[in-house]
Amino acid sequence: MTRKARVLIVDDSPTMRRLLRASLLTDPRIEVVGEAEDAAQARDAVNKYSPDVMTLDVEMPNMSGLEFLRRLMAHRPMPVVMVSTLTSQGSAAAVEALALGAIECVEKPRFGNARDTMARLAEIVHMAASARVREPVPRRVIEAQNNVTPFAGSEKIVMIGGSTGAVEALEVLLRSFPANCPPTLITQHMPAAFLSSFAARLDPLVAPNVRLASEGEEIRPGNVYIAPGGDYHLNLDTKGPLRTRLVAGPAQSGHRPSVDSMFLSAVPVANRVVSAILTGMGRDGAAGMLALKDGGARTIGQSEDSCVVFGMPRVAGEMGGVETWADLQDIGKTILTQCTRRKKVRTK
Template sequence: MIKVLIVDDSPLIRGILTEVIQQAKDLTVVGSAEDPYQAREMIKSLNPDVITLDIEMPKMDGISFLRNLMRLRPMPVVMISTLTQQGSPITLEALEIGAVDFIAKPKVNVAEQLQHYAESVQEKVRTAATARLRPYRTSEAAAQKAQLPSGQAFERNSIIAIGASTGGTEAIKEVLVQMPKDAPPIVITQHIPPVFSSSFAMRMDKTCAMHVKEAEDGDILEFGRVYIAPGDKHLKVVSKGLNKVCVLDDGELVNRHKPAVDVLFDSLKPFAKSVTAVLLTGMGSDGARGMLGLLEAGAKTAAQDEQTSVVWGMPKAAVEMNAAQKVLPLQSVAAHLIKSTSR
């Protein structure tokens, strides 16, 4: 049984989370705390496997508590977040500090969506229990802008494609901060809600030498630029005249996701000989099939290794399909991308 401690100041939210977690046979709520001070004592006495943590609480906010927890007693934490313009930067900061994942605060009046919400919570708690925790990092240490040499001779038509899910925001950042400002265009699909994708792109743009933006329909792929799929649209790349262009697709979920990595990778098959594709940390198998298709069409492919992945799901699926030519630790991915796209 996976033991869960719920930390939230709202009795109603604590009740809903307890109900949806207890529905699963392999999960049990061992306690619920209304503030971080109570949570601290319950962690000592109950030794939970996973904590769900609200961000806004009295006495001490969730970010301050998380920072203390990850420094003194690292353990898997799933943040309970308001999926809003205001909530997204704080939640991204929580992932930076070391939270494994986040889920939306439940909408208490939407009974018909409760089952879907319950399944999402259960899946994220299970994944968190098996996640590999990253070392604690202060936001100041993580926000150092890369000062990297430019002038590297890159292949003219090169495109870099990255797919990621759980743990991916920090993994992507670690790759991007090592890329020179004139690197080939990078297209990214990260499983993330809509408002969060724009916040994530803005956060990356401040941190990286390359210019990072949320992809828009019609964006022309240019060197020195990174295009992140919006959280509610599939990102594709198509040929338009002499240019490669971003297309946003509001189609059905693929592998239960929108955006889906497979959709991005599939769209790149016509240009495969110029593509270098990488699958980073993430739950599930999205992207593995698309990566195999790219490899068979002539692309260079790689997957993050198990040791440096928060969740070795998507990269593992690619490795098991023999879709990844290389299996790399996260710290080596940027150097691989630079080498594989250089003349």
């Protein structure tokens, strides 16, 4: 944005509102235009100030942040950044909020990490101001995805990377996977506590088995393995039977778990890989996708029109790593089609 991002802060705690305001105002690209302590005040403030971005507490009195978000997205879609506690209940609610269309979720500051959390919030809020926000995909459309594409099986492995906006995208995508889908590894940028809730939420909604990856699992059809995050990247061990490998180490391409780390680990078996890169901020996954494509993998990028943030797919495309572009609702079908299609071998 060329002008300042106009932000509305919604939180029932006056102390938290002051902390959020003080932190956001340290960023010269941000202007706080109003505050609200509950859903009713937030509704009125949206109408009065027309903010570019809202920060929203997950747990509020009278009407929960989730219910307010659901109504807001149905009637006046706008960028929303959720602010949540990292309890198991709060994490599950935060993941639900992301599925409802929130741009991102940031943990509430705790003793010892307030400075890092607030610095991250300002950057996310500024990014959110230019995000594409539309009405969420209707539940009937998402649910109609289930098992719509027959799959005869293959020797392929699927790898998917995503970030901002990809919680909803992954649900839509995995709804189209049948129970015997190719073994699928996913790296999604989220805090570890949120990733655990994300896997638990997805598993009963889709036909394949979904869980957090653990060390040394032999990957099998019908299973989706999500990077657990925290101290680890999710990689593929290509020595012998293909297995998951959790690699402790520093952030790669600015993230842990990193999409690049996962993609690059599969280069030795690239001709067996179908990879997809979904909506997200930054460039994580772009270098890895190019290396996979050069090694013979099929590569798919989420189309700009269907992305919340056309960052990761854009960079991957600019680097030459994207072979096929697809809209969100077609990506699952495209992946399965590519899993059964042989790539032509170039001849001199």
